[in-house]
Amino acid sequence: MSEDAWSNLDKVDQKIIEILNNNARTPSKEIASELKKSGHDVSDRTIRKRIERLEKSGIIKGYKAVLTDVSGINEYQAVLMKLKPSKSLEAVKDSIKDFITKLDNYLLVSNMEGEWNMLVLLQVNSEKTNTSQKIVEKFSDELIDYRINEIDIKDVNILNMSLLLL
Numbered sequence: 001m002s003e004d005a006w007s008n009l010d011k012v013d014q015k016i017i018e019i020l021n022n023n024a025r026t027p028s029k030e031i032a033s034e035l036k037k038s039g040h041d042v043s044d045r046t047i048r049k050r051i052e053r054l055e056k057s058g059i060i061k062g063y064k065a066v067l068t069d070v071s072g073i074n075e076y077q078a079v080l081m082k083l084k085p086s087k088s089l090e091a092v093k094d095s096i097k098d099f100i101t102k103l104d105n106y107l108l109v110s111n112m113e114g115e116w117n118m119l120v121l122l123q124v125n126s127e128k129t130n131t132s133q134k135i136v137e138k139f140s141d142e143l144i145d146y147r148i149n150e151i152d153i154k155d156v157n158i159l160n161m162s163l164l165l166l
Helices: 003-007 011-022 028-037 044-056 089-101 131-138 158-165
Strands: 076-083 106-111 118-123 143-151
Touching: 011 028, 011 044, 028 044, 076 089, 076 131, 089 106, 089 118, 089 131, 118 131, 131 143
Parallel strands: none
Antiparallel strands: 076 118, 076 143, 106 118
């Protein structure tokens, strides 16, 4: 969510999102109770209406299960990319983002300032071909340099990390 969209929400909506981010299955009565503790007297019916509005407006895009080690896949890779300078650098970044966001195992794709232009975090799936290498091969004409590193993010809540980085 962009910072502008977040700052345009009132305190009640922000608190609702915060509670749902911690547990998307929190009942509206419990959300109303939490809000009452922080000085906002809002009924559970109002909470449901606000959540519905947040969903319709696209601020809440959906809910998903965040699995721990149940899947058996606990390997991650970071791909750092240094792109060739060009007039169409932003278009190149956009095409890389479009490609990566269609992959089922990507966690994060981000522009960077400094030596490296882009960072991609992927969950490694040993059953499939090496996704990191596929990215590098597809955009090899645009790359000056790249690094693929194994990373350990076992104890990080991926959903919260991605919201923080947005």
